Amino acid sequence: MRKRVIASVTQEGWKKIPHxxxxxxxxxxxxxxxxKKLKASGRYRGNITFNTLLLRVIVEGIKSAMQLNAEVRYxxxxxxxxMTVKDKININMPVLLPDGGMVTVNLRDMGNKSLGDMAEQIESIKEKVGSCDMEASLLKVGLKDTLRNLQRGKLGKVIGRGLGIVTGHRRSAAGTPKKKQGIILSRxxxxxxxxxxxxxxxAVKGTRGRVALLDIIPxxxxxIGIGVLQEEPGVYLTEDKMTRIGIRKVIPFTIAFDHRALxxxxxxxFINRLEEVFNNTEIIRTW
Structure with missing residues (x-):
């Protein structure tokens, strides 16, 4: 079921979207x-990771470029x-499953959350995903999507998706040994x-490389893709504005966008705001 859902949305994206x-x-x-200073301060209740901090930086960038937080019907x-720009920043984020697979979850209203609140929400969702019945959860959401398309009058899509959901669920159920049922994730x-x-x-810690392109999900x-933290030689400015060469920590961020809309x-x-935060770290102390 999970692979079928991924195949459906990515195929639709590549057919329609000029990336x-x-x-x-x-x-x-x-x-x-x-x-490292924030981590040692004990200021936050939850587990503040560097990845969570980077996600908070990205949210700050989106606030400066809200047209990235939009949907297009063409x-x-x-x-x-x-094109409709959305007020709330609801981030779809892929999460690793216990079996090594991935599923995309929805981190809601990230634009109005503190760094600590974001960390708690991410930890909570990861716990739910770790103990859920993913196939049953996707089946439930798929059926609700089918009903929603029926209300919109998309009969052809309803018939095709309905048949796919039923046959796909039967195949996966027939070929998979029974296991203890987990929780069913909500829509x-x-x-x-x-x-x-x-x-x-x-997902690929300790490697080198850059992601050239990402799927845009219509x-x-x-x-946006966060790459691997790497150490590289680079030129930088000291506090007294002197130019120096040294080892720097670098992360490549890949930004893929729909050229019909942006x-x-x-x-x-978005990039300018990220650059501003990375060079003026006192900003993150207010989060």
Whole structure:
């Protein structure tokens, strides 16, 4: 069931969306040092990880470029469409399952949460995912999506998806040994968000490389990938504005966007805000 869902949404995205991708290489040396201080301070109740801090930085960037947090409905037949910017930042984030697979969860209203609140929500969802019955959860959400499409009059899509859900569930049930049933995740956890952020570095720690392109899941217009933290030689400015060469901590951020809805002019404020935060770490002390 999980693979069928992924295949469906990614195929739709690549058929309809003209993807553009940009890799922004961020010097996160200062932020990493600030993170260690925050971690040692005992200020937060939950487990504050560097990945959670990076997600909070990305949210700050999205606030400066809210057109990335939008959905687009476009008709190639009519050569027209509509783009709707969303007020709340609901982040779709892939999470590792106990069996090594991945599922995308919805981190809701991240734009109005503190760093500590974000960490608690992420930990809570990871605990739920770790003890859930994923096949049953996806089946439940799929059936609700089918009913929603029926209400919108999309009969062809309803028939095709309905048949796929039923036959796919029977095949997976027939070929999988019975196991103790876990909790059923709510639609709120698995529903479509407003933008996707993938922490690719967490899945391939200790490697080198950059992600060239990401899937954009319609009707979203943007997907962001956090790469692997790396140490590289680089030029930087000291506190007294002197130029130095040294070992820096660098993370590549991949930004893929729908060229029907966005161009680089809308993406630039996002990158500029990230650059500002990474170079002025006192900002994160207010989170």
């Amino acid at each position: 553009v991708s940009y890799v922004y290489e961020a010097d996160v040396t200062k932020v990493y040092e600030e993170f 008709s190639s037949f009519l050569i027209s469409g509509q 709120e956890v698995l529903d479509q968000g407003t933008i996707t952020v993938s922490n690719l570095g967490a 009707p979203q217009v943007c997907a 161009d680089f002019g809308e993406v630039a404020p």
